[in-house]
Amino acid sequence: MxxxxxxxxxxxxxxxxxxxxxxxxxxxxxxxxxxxxxxxxxxxxxxxxxxxxxxxxxxxxxxxxxxxxxxxxxxxxxxxxxxxxxxxxxxxxxxxxxxxxxxxxxxxxxxxxxxxxxxxxxxxxxxxxxxxxxxxxxxxxxxxxxxxxxxxxxxxxxxxxxxxxTRTQVTEIRLLYLIGEVSRRLNDRQKAVQYFSQVIEKQRQSVEPNIIEMARERWREIRDNS
Incomplete structure (x- = not known):
């Protein structure tokens, strides 16, 4: 076989x-x-x-x-x-x-x-x-x-x-995080912080705590490297 x-x-x-x-x-x-x-x-x-x-x-x-x-x-x-x-x-x-x-x-x-x-x-x-x-x-x-x-x-x-x-597998939280993360990778720290902050602000509405935590981690990395 x-x-x-x-x-x-x-x-x-x-x-x-x-x-x-x-x-x-x-x-x-x-x-x-x-x-x-x-x-x-x-x-x-x-x-x-x-x-x-x-x-x-x-x-x-x-x-x-x-x-x-x-x-x-x-x-x-x-x-x-x-x-x-x-x-x-x-x-x-x-x-x-x-x-x-x-x-x-x-x-x-x-x-x-x-x-x-x-x-x-x-x-x-x-x-x-x-x-x-x-x-x-x-x-x-x-x-x-x-x-x-x-x-x-x-x-x-x-x-x-x-x-x-909407009506896709991509949630608003994930989309906001992705905009922040891709901005960070493109060295636009100001935009990255702006979108990571939006993710963190929506933590009470979110059912994706892992993405909230990822946004916090990226935000800290930007702060520590600035």
Whole structure:
């Protein structure tokens, strides 16, 4: 009996062209987190079973790339724009096999293009930008990591302003913390303190005491290093 592989084939239907295709996923039993960075970046015990590599699905037929967080609806005009900007330029490529970190980054950049043209939610786009930043962190490419954290921060702030994080797994407390933490990582201490303070002020309303404590820890670090 052959051993069970960490990654397996999962069937998907393209949100855009509706054609079926296969994309890899990591079996839950193999997903083992060693620890989390302060911006919730999960460090996995094995790079062979890193779910970050397979977060994005890329349709081999039309090139439309998306995550499970993408909505199924397309606003008026979006399909025509995607056909022109993505599908008509798509050189058939298959990302259905095992992905290297560089291939994973490619899929995220494709999803950024598609999500932007589709006018996907700010909170969804923020999550994609953050994951690219995390992958560049693994590659120790600080310049690119900072670039994508800045893009994520803009989307997180827009999500808070427009409220499109509601009805997602991201709570207001988590969003405020993320804006503070990403600001801290981008060396904007004033903004970081502002948002960490908002998190701490909401402690009586929160059911996420771990995030309250994380905000306190980051606030202390900024104070002690100032």
């Amino acid at each position: 052959s051993p069970i592989e960490p990654i397996f084939d999962k069937k998907y239907e393209c949100l855009f062209c509706k054609k079926p295709f296969i994309s890899k996923k990591v079996r839950s039993r193999f997903i083992k987190v060693s620890h989390f960075d302060s911006d919730f970046f999960p460090i996995y015990q094995s790079e062979d079973a890193n779910p970050l590599h397979y977060h994005i699905m890329v349709c081999p037929s039309c090139g439309f790339s998306f995550s499970e967080d993408f909505s199924k609806a397309f606003p008026p005009g979006a399909k025509e724009t995607i056909t022109h900007e993505v599908c008509s330029r798509w050189v058939p490529h298959n990302f259905s096999g095992k992905r290297s970190i560089h291939q994973a980054i490619q899929t995220y950049k494709l999803a950024i293009l598609c999500g932007s043209l589709k006018k996907e939610k700010h909170i969804t786009m923020a999550g994609i930008y953050m994951r690219v930043g995390w992958l560049y962190r693994l590659l120790e490419n600080q310049e690119q990591e900072q670039r994508f954290l800045k893009l994520a921060l803009k989307e997180y702030e827009d999500s808070l302003y427009y409220g499109d994080y």
